[in-house]
Amino acid sequence: xxxxxxxxxxxxxxxxxxxxxxxxxxxxxxxxxxxxxxxxxxxxxxxxxxxxxxxxxxxxxxxxxxxxxxxxxxxxxxxxxxxxxxxxxxxxxxxxxxxxxxxxxxxxxxxxxxxxxxxxxxxxxxxxxxxxxxxxxxxxxxxxxxxxxxxxxxxxxxxxxxxxxxxxxxxxx
Amino acid sequence: xxxxxxxxxxxxxxxxxxxxxxxxxxxxxxxxxxxxxxxxxxxxxxxxxxxxxxxxxxxxxxxxxxxxxxxxxxxxxxxxxxxxxxxxxxxxxxxxxxxxxxxxxxxxxxxxxxxxxxxxxxxxxxxxxxxxxxxxxxxxxxxxxxxxxxxxxxxxxxxxxxxxxxx
Numbered sequence: 573x574x575x576x577x578x579x580x581x582x583x584x585x586x587x588x589x590x591x592x593x594x595x596x597x598x599x600x601x602x603x604x605x606x607x608x609x610x611x612x613x614x615x616x617x618x619x620x621x622x623x624x625x626x627x628x629x630x631x632x633x634x635x636x637x638x639x640x641x642x643x644x645x646x647x648x649x650x651x652x653x654x655x656x657x658x659x660x661x662x663x664x665x666x667x668x669x670x671x672x673x674x675x676x677x678x679x680x681x682x683x684x685x686x687x688x689x690x691x692x693x694x695x696x697x698x699x700x701x702x703x704x705x706x707x708x709x710x711x712x713x714x715x716x717x718x719x720x721x722x723x724x725x726x727x728x729x730x731x732x733x734x735x736x737x738x739x740x741x742x743x744x745x
Numbered sequence: 746x747x748x749x750x751x752x753x754x755x756x757x758x759x760x761x762x763x764x765x766x767x768x769x770x771x772x773x774x775x776x777x778x779x780x781x782x783x784x785x786x787x788x789x790x791x792x793x794x795x796x797x798x799x800x801x802x803x804x805x806x807x808x809x810x811x812x813x814x815x816x817x818x819x820x821x822x823x824x825x826x827x828x829x830x831x832x833x834x835x836x837x838x839x840x841x842x843x844x845x846x847x848x849x850x851x852x853x854x855x856x857x858x859x860x861x862x863x864x865x866x867x868x869x870x871x872x873x874x875x876x877x878x879x880x881x882x883x884x885x886x887x888x889x890x891x892x893x894x895x896x897x898x899x900x901x902x903x904x905x906x907x908x909x910x911x912x
Contacts, residue, residue, distance in 0.1 A: 589807060
């Protein structure tokens with residue numbers, strides 16, 4: 573793999589600026605943010621220009637653009653969404669163990685909710701909650717990044733909670 | 746509209762919506778971005794949905810600004826490295842020029858010289874006190890140099906140097 577010269581990088585920016593901008597804009601749907609992310613994407617591309625696979629510059633840049641847009645959307649999403657975590661209940665205030673015991677019907681209901689989740693949360697939640705795989709094991713089995721799996725578990729948990737509350741309010745549990 | 750198929754890959758509908766600028770919620774766009782970030786198969790497929798004529802043109806081109814930012818970042822990295830190295834050298838040179846280290850060196854040398862005698866006569870706490878005095882005298886010189894804390898600090902230090910760790 574040869575090192576990209578500055579001239580080659582300038583040509584890369586000229587050739588793929590519209591592609592990178594389009595990917596960013598389609599994902600963030602804001603012109604100014606998309607322009608900023610385009611710059612960020614090319615800065616990252618310059619830093620990692622040695623890892624650009626020859627002949628796949630288009631895909632490589634599209635991935636960097638998607639990654640920048642993902643980071644932006646994740647921070648924006650997490651700012652206005654409180655995702656449930658494992659440490660949601662302070663240790664001293666957690667209910668006694670007998671109150672936490674889940675009846676068989678409730679277990680079956682939760683299993684059903686998990687199995688009916690939509691992708692990309694279904695496989696992740698099945699592995700994590702039903703087969704008790706760690707996020708790392710889940711990531712390995714699904715060939716997804718661990719960080720992505722962790723956020724998908726958090727969002728999956730939120731969806732399970734919502735569906736559980738809906739069922740409880742309708743008295744179907 | 747289903748974004749993902751049963752295998753967890755993006756559907757053609759999702760890619761059409763994405764490339765055509767269809768209405769997608771923030772969560773749906775985040776899910777697509779997360780998936781394109783790691784899935785080679787869907788990234789390749791998404792490129793087929795983004796032909797040259799479907800690409801958008803930014804209002805402000807980044808071709809010049811990218812190079813400006815690259816140069817600016819290079820300057821920042823270079824200056825921060827040199828500034829850190831220069832600051833470290835300056836601190837060491839200052840301490841060295843005022844013999845801050847000599848007390849420590851003499852102290853450790855004195856400890857090793859007297860250790861043969863003191864092994865029988867003095868106990869461990871006495872040696873610690875001795876080392877403490879050397880360290881305190883070194884720090885006192887440092888305090889005098891920069892005049893930290895004024896008289897009260899000097900008094901405290903002198904009392905500590907007399908009392909050592911046992912106070």
